[in-house]
Amino acid sequence: MARREALGEPAREVRSARGPPGTGKTSFCVSLAKSLKLPLNITSASAWFSANGGYLGDVIAAINSAFTNASATGPAVLFIDELDAVLNRDTLDSRHRSFWTPAVTALLLALDSAVSSSANLVVVGATNYPDRLDPALVRPGRLNRVLNIRMPDADAIVGILRQHLGDALPEADLTPFGILGGGASGADIAGWARAAKAAARSAGRTVAMDDVVRQVCPPETRPPETVRAIARHEASHAVLGVVTATGELEVVTVVERGSFAGCTNVRLQNPAMMTSAQVDALAVTQLAGRAADEIWGEPTSGARGERWSDLAVATELLATKAASWGLSGSILYRGDRAEAQALIRADGKFREGVEHDLNRLYARALRLVRENTRVLPVFSRGAKQTV
Numbered sequence: 001m002a003r004r005e006a007l008g009e010p011a012r013e014v015r016s017a018r019g020p021p022g023t024g025k026t027s028f029c030v031s032l033a034k035s036l037k038l039p040l041n042i043t044s045a046s047a048w049f050s051a052n053g054g055y056l057g058d059v060i061a062a063i064n065s066a067f068t069n070a071s072a073t074g075p076a077v078l079f080i081d082e083l084d085a086v087l088n089r090d091t092l093d094s095r096h097r098s099f100w101t102p103a104v105t106a107l108l109l110a111l112d113s114a115v116s117s118s119a120n121l122v123v124v125g126a127t128n129y130p131d132r133l134d135p136a137l138v139r140p141g142r143l144n145r146v147l148n149i150r151m152p153d154a155d156a157i158v159g160i161l162r163q164h165l166g167d168a169l170p171e172a173d174l175t176p177f178g179i180l181g182g183g184a185s186g187a188d189i190a191g192w193a194r195a196a197k198a199a200a201r202s203a204g205r206t207v208a209m210d211d212v213v214r215q216v217c218p219p220e221t222r223p224p225e226t227v228r229a230i231a232r233h234e235a236s237h238a239v240l241g242v243v244t245a246t247g248e249l250e251v252v253t254v255v256e257r258g259s260f261a262g263c264t265n266v267r268l269q270n271p272a273m274m275t276s277a278q279v280d281a282l283a284v285t286q287l288a289g290r291a292a293d294e295i296w297g298e299p300t301s302g303a304r305g306e307r308w309s310d311l312a313v314a315t316e317l318l319a320t321k322a323a324s325w326g327l328s329g330s331i332l333y334r335g336d337r338a339e340a341q342a343l344i345r346a347d348g349k350f351r352e353g354v355e356h357d358l359n360r361l362y363a364r365a366l367r368l369v370r371e372n373t374r375v376l377p378v379f380s381r382g383a384k385q386t387v
Contacts, residue, residue, distance in 0.1 A: 021187075044085075045125075067114060071114075086134060115141065158178040161181075229297065233292050286317070287362045290362070291365040
C-alpha cells in the first residue's frame with residue numbers, strides 16, 4: 001500500500017484482519033504503520049465495554065474517544081483489536097438489542113467519519129471470529145476489505161524464527177523447524193526464540209540448537225496411551241488427505257500447540273476453484289480424526305468445538321457449499337461464510353441439510369479409515385517420531 005499523503009492524498013482506508021489467535025494480526029498492523037511511516041493508535045473493542053462499568057454512555061464515549069484521539073495524530077493508523085466484542089445485533093433478543101444498537105451505531109458513525117477527508121485515518125479491525133461480526137460493520141465502505149491472516153507454513157515458520165533469534169545461530173539451518181513447528185502461530189514461534197535465548201542467558205552461554213529444539217519440541221509429558229490416540233487421530237487426517245486426493249501433505253505431528261493436541265497440514269491443490277466432490281473430500285479429511293477415535297475406542301472432545309476445530313471447519317465447509325457456492329443442488333446465493341453459519345442457527349431446514357451431509361460424509365470417513373488401517377500404524381509412528 002503506497003503512503004497516500006506522499007501523493008497529496010489523505011490516508012483514508014478501512015479494513016478488517018481476521019485469523020486464528022496468535023497469527024500476527026497485531027504485528028501486521030505494527031508493520032503496516034511502519035511501512036506507511038504513520039503513527040499507530042491501538043484500541044480494543046472489549047476495553048470499550050469493560051471500562052467504567054460498561055454503561056452505555058461510557059461505551060459510546062470510549063468509542064468516540066478512540067477515533068478522536070487517533071484523528072488528532074493523523075494521518076495515522078487506528079488498530080481496533082477484538083472487534084468481535086461488538087455483538088451482532090441479529091443474534092440478540094429485543095431486550096439486549098436495545099442496549100447494543102446505540103453502541104453499534106456509534107461505531108458505525110465513527111467508521112463512516114474515518115473515511116472522510118478530515119479524519120485522515122487508516123482503520124484496521126482485527127477478529128478471531130469473523131462470523132460473529134455485525135453485518136453492518138462489514139458492508140462496502142466499512143470493514144469489508146478482508147485480510148485473512150493464516151497460520152504460517154513451513155517457510156514462514158523458519159523466517160519468523162530467524163527474525164526473532166536475531167544474531168543467534170547465524171549459520172544454523174533452521175529448515176527442520178519449519179516441519180517440526182507445523183501448527184504453530186506466529187506468537188508461538190516468537191515465544192520459542194525468546195525462551196531459547198533466555199535459557200542460554202541463564203546458563204551463561206550463547207544460544208545452542210538444543211535450546212531451540214527444547215522449545216519447538218518440548219519433552220513429552222502426556223501418558224503413552226494419550227499420545228497413541230492423538231497419533232492415530234492425526235494420521236487418519238493425513239492418510240485420508242492422500243486417499244481422497246484432497247491436497248499435498250505437508251506435515252503431521254503430535255507435538256502439542258496451545259489447545260491443539262496435534263496437527264496435520266494439507267495444502268489444497270486449488271482452493272479458489274473447488275468442485276462439489278473436492279469440498280466433500282476435504283470435509284471427509286476433516287472428519288477422519290473423529291472417525292479414528294470412534295474406531296479405536298469412542299469419540300472424544302479431541303475434535304473440539306472451537307472456531308478452528310475439525311467439526312467447526314467441516315460444518316462451515318458444508319454450510320458454505322450450500323449457501324454460498326451453489327454446489328448442493330441449488331444455485332441460490334444466500335450469503336457469505338458468516339451468513340451461512342447464521343443460517344445454521346436460524347433456518348431449521350438448512351440446518352437439517354447440512355447435518356445430513358455431515359453424517360453422510362462422516363460415514364464415508366469411517367469406511368475409509370477402516371479400509372486403510374494397515375497404513376495408519378506407519379503414519380502414526382512417523383507422527384510420534386516428530387516429538
